[in-house]
Amino acid sequence: MENKMNRRGFFAAMGKFMGLAAVAPAVLGGVFSNQANAQEKRRSAGPGASAVAGSMVDVNDPIAKAVKYVEDFQKSPASKGNKCATCGFYAKKEMHGATEVGTCTIFAGKLVNANGFCASWNKKA
Template identity: 60%
Template sequence: MNRRGFLKTFLSVVGVAAVAPAFVQSAYAQKKRGESAPAAGSAAAGGTVMVDPNDSVAKAVKYVEDHNKAPEAKGNHCSTCGFYKKTGMNAGKEVGSCTIFAGKHVVGNGWCASWNKKA
């Protein structure tokens, strides 16, 4: 192997070694949070990631996908909340983004204890 071939190989190995820890750290962080790789239909794949009612944040704000199942909702629902912005439809239901659940979507008919009247 000549000097040029050695340097080329050496720099390739060093470049991969410099970038690899970022990928390993990201995968480790996802695993630690209990997440899996983005599946087809997720936000990374162009779909919408819906809030899981069993998620810790959702439980903390008493999120339900049907406001009729929460007596404290008193007829209020996500689509009448100031934190909600309609983004489209998913499985025949109105969905939108919510500032409470950053990066995820909620059902327009849902409700949570953070409901705030739209201005």
């Protein structure tokens, strides 16, 4: 009788193990796949993209005010048609919907609008 119980217990345990063995690769594959995707995103961001860049520059930020940063160059007569996308300090990073954004040397760790402009605009070489 005890042998029968042990056998039953053994098969129950094997059933659980086999179930786990069948599920584990799918779960672990998902984890590793997500890690690989995150690494690929970091790589494709390019050398000009900072790992900490993420949030947009606030136009009310003291530095933004000091350099008269605007998110739309057309709202600044001083731009004379120039914008971040043509500035030497700008590096394209990603799209936010239909809006291109990128890093700017002046605003470390932040993103500027490609159509933005500030008084430090410098023609891209």
